[in-house]
Each structure stands twice: as C-alpha cells, then as structure tokens.
Amino acid sequence: MPETNTINVTHQTGKYMLHVGADILSDLPKFLEDIDAVGPVGIITNGKVNDLFGTALREGLKAAGIVTRTILIPDGEKFKTLASAEQVMSALIAQGMERSGTIITLGGGVTTDLGGFVASILYRGIKLVHIPTTLLAMVDAAVGGKTGVNHVSGKNLIGSFYQPELVVMDVNTLTSLDQRDLVSGYAEMLKMGAIRDREYLDLLVARMDELLNSSGTAKWIQVISRSCELKAEVVEADEKEVDLRRILNFGHTLGHAIETTLGYGQIRHGEAVILGMYGAGWLSNQVGQLSQAEWDELSGILVKIPIPIALYDLDIDAVEQATRVDKKVANSKLHFVLLKELGTAETQADIPVLMIKLAVEAVKRAWKETP
Numbered sequence: 001m002p003e004t005n006t007i008n009v010t011h012q013t014g015k016y017m018l019h020v021g022a023d024i025l026s027d028l029p030k031f032l033e034d035i036d037a038v039g040p041v042g043i044i045t046n047g048k049v050n051d052l053f054g055t056a057l058r059e060g061l062k063a064a065g066i067v068t069r070t071i072l073i074p075d076g077e078k079f080k081t082l083a084s085a086e087q088v089m090s091a092l093i094a095q096g097m098e099r100s101g102t103i104i105t106l107g108g109g110v111t112t113d114l115g116g117f118v119a120s121i122l123y124r125g126i127k128l129v130h131i132p133t134t135l136l137a138m139v140d141a142a143v144g145g146k147t148g149v150n151h152v153s154g155k156n157l158i159g160s161f162y163q164p165e166l167v168v169m170d171v172n173t174l175t176s177l178d179q180r181d182l183v184s185g186y187a188e189m190l191k192m193g194a195i196r197d198r199e200y201l202d203l204l205v206a207r208m209d210e211l212l213n214s215s216g217t218a219k220w221i222q223v224i225s226r227s228c229e230l231k232a233e234v235v236e237a238d239e240k241e242v243d244l245r246r247i248l249n250f251g252h253t254l255g256h257a258i259e260t261t262l263g264y265g266q267i268r269h270g271e272a273v274i275l276g277m278y279g280a281g282w283l284s285n286q287v288g289q290l291s292q293a294e295w296d297e298l299s300g301i302l303v304k305i306p307i308p309i310a311l312y313d314l315d316i317d318a319v320e321q322a323t324r325v326d327k328k329v330a331n332s333k334l335h336f337v338l339l340k341e342l343g344t345a346e347t348q349a350d351i352p353v354l355m356i357k358l359a360v361e362a363v364k365r366a367w368k369e370t371p
C-alpha cells in the first residue's frame with residue numbers, strides 16, 4: 001500500500017491539512033469530521049468529473065450520514081466567469097446551502113478556482129474543501145488560496161485570496177487524465193523546481209519519461225507532495241503576493257499572454273507555462289543572470305517536453321500587448337520573474353518592450369513546428 005503524505009499548511013488566519021495518497025477519497029468522511037464540517041455540503045464539479053468520481057464520493061459521504069447537493073458547471077476555461085459563479089450561487093441558495101455549510105470543489109483548476117471564489121463570497125465566506133483531480137490543480141490551483149474567474153480583458157482578473165480548510169489529493173484520479181493535462185501539471189512542478197529547488201528539478205527531469213509515460217499512480221505521491229510543500233512555503237511567507245510570492249509567476253507573464261493571444265481552449269495552462277518559462281529563461285540569460293550553461297540545460301529540458309504546439313503564426317506584438325494586462329494588476333509595473341540560477345528566482349520590474357518581443361520571438365523560433 002503506498003504511503004499517504006500529509007502536509008500542514010499555515011497561513012495568516014489559520015492552518016489546514018493537505019493529504020496526498022492513493023485511494024484516499026474513501027477517507028473523506030473522516031477528514032470532514034476533522035474540520036467539523038457539520039452543515040450542508042455542496043459539491044461543485046463538472047459533468048465529466050462527476051461521471052468519473054461523483055457517485056463514489058456521494059455514496060461514501062452518504063454512508064457516513066452526510067447529505068450532499070451537487071452543482072454541475074460546464075466544462076472549460078471559457079466558463080470560468082462571474083456569470084457561472086452567480087449561477088452556482090443561485091443553485092446553492094435554492095438548494096438550501098447555509099453559512100455553516102461546506103463547499104467541496106471536485107475537479108481541475110477551473111473548478112477549484114471558480115468553486116473557491118464562490119465559497120469566498122457566498123454568505124461572506126463558507127468552509128471550503130478542495131479535491132483537485134488534475135495534476136495541475138493538485139500542484140498549483142488548489143494550493144495557496146488564490147481563487148478567481150476570468151474577465152474579457154484577461155485571465156483571473158476577478159477573485160479573492162481564500163484558504164481552504166482541507167485539500168485531499170487522490171492520485172488514482174489521475175488515471176483518466178488526458179496526456180496533455182498530465183504534461184500541463186508536470187510543467188508547474190518543473191517551475192517549482194526551477195525557482196526553489198534545484199535537486200527537485202533534477203529529480204523531475206530524471207523521471208520525466210516514467211512520470212509521463214508509465215502506468216501506475218503511486219509514482220506521483222512523492223513528487224506532488226514536494227511541489228505542494230515548496231508552494232506552501234512561499235505562500236506562508238507572502239500570502240497576498242506582495243513580494244516573494246511573485247516568483248510563482250515564473251513563466252506565467254508570457255504564458256498567460258500567449259494563452260490569451262491564442263484564445264482560451266487552444267492550449268493548456270501548463271503548456272503555456274512551458275512556453276513562458278522558455279521566454280523568461282531566455283531573458284534571464286540575456287540580462288546576464290542565468291549562465292549560458294544553465295540556460296542551455298533549461299531550454300534543452302523545456303523543448304523536450306511533448307507538447308503538440310506550433311507557433312509559426314503567433315502574433316508577437318499581440319503577445320507583448322497582452323502582457324500589459326498583468327501590469328494593471330501589479331501597480332503599473334510588469335514584474336518579470338527571472339532566474340539567477342536553476343533553483344533560484346527573483347522578480348525584475350520594467351523589462352524593455354523590445355526585450356519582451358525578442359523573448360517571444362525566441363519562443364516562437366523554438367516551437368515553430370509541431371514536434
């Protein structure tokens with residue numbers, strides 16, 4: 001039986017436990033008891049994830065005397081909107097959700113972001129439990145307390161900082177995940193290694209083939225746990241992203257901009273982060289921070305990750321324009337996260353527009369054809 005890892009995460013107003021294991025969804029009733037989840041329980045999920053895991057989850061809870069309501073949201077990034085959040089809240093209110101209740105999000109990052117946002121504003125905040133079922137949501141979206149929805153002007157522009165009371169990651173749920181979604185989550189783990197832990201980066205690279213291509217799920221427990229620990233450390237030090245937490249955006253400034261330029265649904269979030277890390281790594285080397293040897297190493301790793309993307313007609317000016325949305329969020333300054341060396345990152349404000357365009361061009365050159 002593979003081990004279950006439990007990580008204690010502390011934040012400004014409390015702490016919670018994050019469990020990572022195989023086949024641990026059956027322990028949910030006990031975990032809910034630990035957090036005194038006594039009121040009504042609303043499960044927010046989408047049709048696909050509900051078909052995969054909803055029945056077993058509800059039956060396990062029912063057997064423990066916990067009655068649930070399930071609210072289905074449509075599948076896809078384009079539904080991560082204020083309008084969807086309002087519909088979910090209307091359904092929860094109509095179904096008798098109370099302030100003492102608990103919201104469980106069951107799904108990928110779209111669901112944990114949207115459901116977390118709803119939990120943070122419904123009745124001015126109710127208990128939140130995340131059950132992330134994609135690798136990306138496990139290592140990133142469900143850890144750290146950022147919730148939100150998209151606006152037509154850009155991703156995640158509306159949201160809140162709202163911490164869950166419990167996070168349960170069952171690696172067995174990853175079995176049904178699309179290969180592109182596995183790669184997407186793997187990219188976020190690589191990012192954690194690149195910015196915080198060189199040894200972890202080396203481990204992920206050494207195990208790339210096994211992680212992405214072999215069957216079995218126990219292999220995920222150790223690497224997911226380490227990624228969550230690293231993210232939790234950063235969030236504990238700077239929950240509201242005043243300073244240190246910005247480093248988590250390594251690869252995201254250009255990644256988000258490429259995602260917006262290509263259009264939601266064209267590229268996975270983590271795939272965009274791979275492209276963004278390439279651009280930010282290239283910049284780190286150009287401004288004289290990341291050594292040539294380490295840039296060669298990083299770029300070699302990134303281009304090896306299998307992503308079916310060809311950028312031959314990517315509009316470089318449009319990508320640069322799209323980076324400016326992040327500027328509004330950060331007091332008129334575009335904080336680029338650059339690497340000093342593999343395993344250490346720092347933010348740098350106001351990179352010249354020309355350099356940003358050149359970085360996008362470097363990305364475009366590296367992915368001009370589908371591998």
Ligand SMILES: NC(=O)c1ccc[n+]([C@@H]2O[C@H](COP(=O)([O-])OP(=O)(O)OC[C@H]3O[C@@H](n4cnc5c(N)ncnc54)[C@H](O)[C@@H]3O)[C@@H](O)[C@H]2O)c1
Nearest residue numbers: 048108109110111133134136137140141146173176177269
């Ligand atoms: N809050 C944060 O800190 C944070 C961090 C990173 C990303 N995000 C957000 O996360 C979102 C991306 O998350 P994602 O990549 O998980 O996308 P997603 O939620 O759209 O999930 C990807 C696809 O996988 C399906 N799915 C989910 N679990 C599955 C399973 N076990 N088996 C088969 N299919 C499954 C989903 O229905 C969906 O079709 C973006 O909106 C991004 O902005 C948030």
